[in-house]
Amino acid sequence: MKTSTQTLCASVLPSHAQAQPEAQAASWSRLLGSSVRAALLVMVVSGIAYPLLTTGVAQALFPQAANGSLIERQGRIVGSALIGQQFTGAQYFHGRPSATVAPDPSQEGASIAAPYNAGLSGASNQGATHKDLSEAVAQRVTQYRADNGLAADQAVPVDAVTASASGLDPHISMANALLQLPRVAKARGLSPEQVQPLLAQKTEQRTLGLLGEPRVNVLQLNLALDALQPAASAVKE
Amino acid sequence: MWLPWMEFAAVLTAATLLTIPMGQWLARCFTSERHGWLERLSYRAMGVNPQERMGWKRYGAALLLSNALMMLLGYLLLRLQGALPLNPLEIAAQAPDLAFNTAASFITNTNWQAYAGENSLSNATQMVVITFLMFAGATTGVAAGAGFVRGLARSSAQDVGNFWVDFVRVFWRVLLPLSFIMALVYVWQGIPQTLHAEAVATTLEGGRQQLLMGPVASLESIKHLGTNGGGFFSMNAAHPFENPTPLTNLLHILSMLLIPAGMTYAFGSMLLRRKQGWVLFAACMVMFVGFLSLVFVAEQNGSQLLARAGADQQYSLTQSGGNMEGKELRFGIADTAMFVATTTAATTGSVNAMHDSLTPLGSITPLAQMMLNCVFGGDGVGLINLIQYAILTVFLAGMMIGRTPEFLGKKIEVREIKLVMLAVLVPPACILGFTALAALWPDAAASLNNRGPHGFSEILYAYASATANNGSAFAGLNANTPFFNTTTGLAMLAGRFLTLVPMLAVAGSLAAKATVPAGPGTFPTATPLFMGLLVFVVLVVGGLTFLPALALGPVIEHLQMLVAQLYA
Numbered sequence: 001m002k003t004s005t006q007t008l009c010a011s012v013l014p015s016h017a018q019a020q021p022e023a024q025a026a027s028w029s030r031l032l033g034s035s036v037r038a039a040l041l042v043m044v045v046s047g048i049a050y051p052l053l054t055t056g057v058a059q060a061l062f063p064q065a066a067n068g069s070l071i072e073r074q075g076r077i078v079g080s081a082l083i084g085q086q087f088t089g090a091q092y093f094h095g096r097p098s099a100t101v102a103p104d105p106s107q108e109g110a111s112i113a114a115p116y117n118a119g120l121s122g123a124s125n126q127g128a129t130h131k132d133l134s135e136a137v138a139q140r141v142t143q144y145r146a147d148n149g150l151a152a153d154q155a156v157p158v159d160a161v162t163a164s165a166s167g168l169d170p171h172i173s174m175a176n177a178l179l180q181l182p183r184v185a186k187a188r189g190l191s192p193e194q195v196q197p198l199l200a201q202k203t204e205q206r207t208l209g210l211l212g213e214p215r216v217n218v219l220q221l222n223l224a225l226d227a228l229q230p231a232a233s234a235v236k237e
Numbered sequence: 238m239w240l241p242w243m244e245f246a247a248v249l250t251a252a253t254l255l256t257i258p259m260g261q262w263l264a265r266c267f268t269s270e271r272h273g274w275l276e277r278l279s280y281r282a283m284g285v286n287p288q289e290r291m292g293w294k295r296y297g298a299a300l301l302l303s304n305a306l307m308m309l310l311g312y313l314l315l316r317l318q319g320a321l322p323l324n325p326l327e328i329a330a331q332a333p334d335l336a337f338n339t340a341a342s343f344i345t346n347t348n349w350q351a352y353a354g355e356n357s358l359s360n361a362t363q364m365v366v367i368t369f370l371m372f373a374g375a376t377t378g379v380a381a382g383a384g385f386v387r388g389l390a391r392s393s394a395q396d397v398g399n400f401w402v403d404f405v406r407v408f409w410r411v412l413l414p415l416s417f418i419m420a421l422v423y424v425w426q427g428i429p430q431t432l433h434a435e436a437v438a439t440t441l442e443g444g445r446q447q448l449l450m451g452p453v454a455s456l457e458s459i460k461h462l463g464t465n466g467g468g469f470f471s472m473n474a475a476h477p478f479e480n481p482t483p484l485t486n487l488l489h490i491l492s493m494l495l496i497p498a499g500m501t502y503a504f505g506s507m508l509l510r511r512k513q514g515w516v517l518f519a520a521c522m523v524m525f526v527g528f529l530s531l532v533f534v535a536e537q538n539g540s541q542l543l544a545r546a547g548a549d550q551q552y553s554l555t556q557s558g559g560n561m562e563g564k565e566l567r568f569g570i571a572d573t574a575m576f577v578a579t580t581t582a583a584t585t586g587s588v589n590a591m592h593d594s595l596t597p598l599g600s601i602t603p604l605a606q607m608m609l610n611c612v613f614g615g616d617g618v619g620l621i622n623l624i625q626y627a628i629l630t631v632f633l634a635g636m637m638i639g640r641t642p643e644f645l646g647k648k649i650e651v652r653e654i655k656l657v658m659l660a661v662l663v664p665p666a667c668i669l670g671f672t673a674l675a676a677l678w679p680d681a682a683a684s685l686n687n688r689g690p691h692g693f694s695e696i697l698y699a700y701a702s703a704t705a706n707n708g709s710a711f712a713g714l715n716a717n718t719p720f721f722n723t724t725t726g727l728a729m730l731a732g733r734f735l736t737l738v739p740m741l742a743v744a745g746s747l748a749a750k751a752t753v754p755a756g757p758g759t760f761p762t763a764t765p766l767f768m769g770l771l772v773f774v775v776l777v778v779g780g781l782t783f784l785p786a787l788a789l790g791p792v793i794e795h796l797q798m799l800v801a802q803l804y805a
Contacts, residue, residue, distance in 0.1 A: 033284055038306075048365060058430040059431070070436055080438070086444060122471060126686070128543075128596055130804060141547035169567075212482070212569065213556075219441070
């Protein structure tokens with residue numbers, strides 16, 4: 001092995017000052033050949049073998065999470081625990097505004113607003129001085145106060161009136177949930193004291209007391225509400 | 238309000254502690270005499286001789302040629318997407334200009350994405366193009382770093398090592414095993430890893446929700462370890478499937494810093510100048526903390542315009558407050574600020590919030606870090622960029638005291654300074670030149686999502702990101718036009734290879750020199766004083782170059798925000 005390597009080096013390496021032009025050319029073509037083979041090798045190992053192996057192990061160890069943390073109710077997939085969805089009914093807690101869009105069926109190349117479209121995540125991408133942003137926030141503030149019967153000068157939690165980055169944010173702040181609670185309770189004919197424990201139960205605290213923010217998973221809270229009192233959701237359906 | 242600062246301190250301490258084992262591992266990988274069996278198998282498959290000693294030219298040629306062919310392979314696979322399996326949603330192939338941009342973007346470790354992952358790539362191309370090129374680009378960067386450091390460490394030597402050996406070892410010993418383990422941790426936390434493309438849900442209110450998924454975790458782990466940054470989904474690490482919990486957010490951040498920070502330690506180990514490695518690390522950390530504070534304070538203070546519209550941005554026990562437009566609630570302001578600072582320091586370019594919606598002052602952090610491109614920097618290349626500034630610093634110090642500058646025991650002479658200046662000048666020429674071109678280009682303005690100074694920032698951000706091989710975006714800019722695809726593609730290639738190759742030449746040139754013993758006129762470089770000078774030089778050079786452009790973008794925008802000047 002060693003000797004053959006050395007002869008190989010001697011025949012092709014340009015480091016030998018007296019190397020012939022042919023040797024130089026051979027050296028370049030060898031470099032080209034190695035580059036082609038390197039590209040294929042890395043593609044096969046990291047582009048095929050690695051993701052497939054990871055998929056196999058992940059599916060065996062964490063099947064629920066590996067398949068999108070789907071939630072089923074009565075045998076039907078109702079969503080993912082990680083992905084927010086659109087709620088408009090008074091009997092449900094509402095998530096944050098979502099700026100996702102979908103292709104416009106009536107016009108090629110155009111798009112229409114489609115909140116919580118998990119097929120195409122998206123944000124407003126509006127900067128602080130964008131007129132539409134200020135107008136949208138002002139309009140959402142008014143709407144939020146009206147929906148929840150709040151005073152006209154009540155400050156509204158910022159997460160309730162700004163669009164999330166993914167458009168699929170599954171959470172709202174506790175401040176936001178507490179302001180919605182009386183409305184939800186009333187729409188379901190429950191007392192706020194009956195809804196309160198569910199809210200506390202579905203509120204996640206900071207990881208290790210340090211990371212992230214205290215937050216309420218809207219879908220899970222609404223599922224818990226439906227479980228407490230199925231009739232109210234049936235009204236809508 | 239003390240909680241976020243405690244969190245920052247804890248995370249940065251963790252990152253610092255991880256630097257040591259990672260640095261030791263990298264140093265061993267770069268210097269070990271033994272080849273593992275997978276490595277020997279790879280050498281045989283590639284037809285290379287691991288004993289070959291390469292001068293910097295041959296090392297650089299192998300790097301460029303292999304990268305060119307990987308880019309070509311990626312391009313071809315993107316164009317063939319329609320013919321590949323695992324495409325149940327029948328997504329069409331990318332157009333030629335977009336496929337060029339994507340392939341250039343991923344091989345240069347930029348991961349700029351002029352497309353949305355959901356409707357432009359199938360699960361097959363997410364694996365065989367995106368994941369593959371992420372490994373290829375990151376491995377190349379670390380390998381280049383290895384060759385560079387080796388060049389600095391040697392004296393009177395003609396070679397800087399063997400590119401194939403460095404490449405293969407970084408691939409098998411560092412990136413593959415780490416990515417595999419991290420991917421499993423990510424799946425445990427909720428990131429999907431499946432070959433199915435979708436699940437369809439019926440929402441509680443009776444709507445239909447199409448949940449797209451795929452092999453996300455295996456892409457996500459290399460994306461951050463490799464400081465790549467390209468997302469599986471359009472909204473990248475803001476998407477709950479890419480970053481479901483505060484814990485994954487932390488792991489993303491630590492992954493991004495792991496190798497760039499570890500390189501400073503590996504550098505210290507290989508040169509037997511540990512203190513020098515820590516001086517470089519500290520210089521990065523000082524700048525990082527400054528930029529992190531800027532973006533955190535700006536975002537937490539929020540926008541006067543949101544407050545005027547009636548939004549409550551006060552931090553309290555029940556909400557994070559701050560400017561939440563384009564941010565995710567689970568991260569709030571603190572975790573978002575940390576991610577913004579890290580992803581643009583380590584030139585990863587993944588985002589967990591929309592940078593386009595940052596407050597004007599907050600947006601200075603990502604812009605400035607990409608312009609400086611050496612606050613930790615990308616895998617391998619970050620260290621190279623930092624040393625380029627260190628050489629400039631000893632040169633300036635040498636001019637002040639009238640002596641030949643020395644660095645790491647080598648005389649810095651005309652040739653090195655010329656090459657360093659080339660590497661220092663290419664990025665600003667690309668960023669400012671292309672920004673000026675785009676500002677004048679007839680159709681470019683149609684791509685803007687915001688008017689006024691913020692629109693200018695969108696363009697400036699695009700070229701800063703492309704040139705720094707970052708890849709994050711002021712995503713309102715519609716960059717998928719032939720003009721932007723071509724110019725950002727060129728900026729990425731120039732930003733990567735026109736800085737890497739001159740610096741490899743510097744390494745080759747320093748390797749060939751004899752070490753001179755430190756004398757009374759030698760300026761010691763392993764001291765806090767040098768660290769201060771280095772930070773000063775980086776900020777002054779960057780400031781002189783880019784402050785005018787920043788003044789036209791974020792600074793004016795901030796003043797206009799204060800007086801409620803809006804743009805339709």
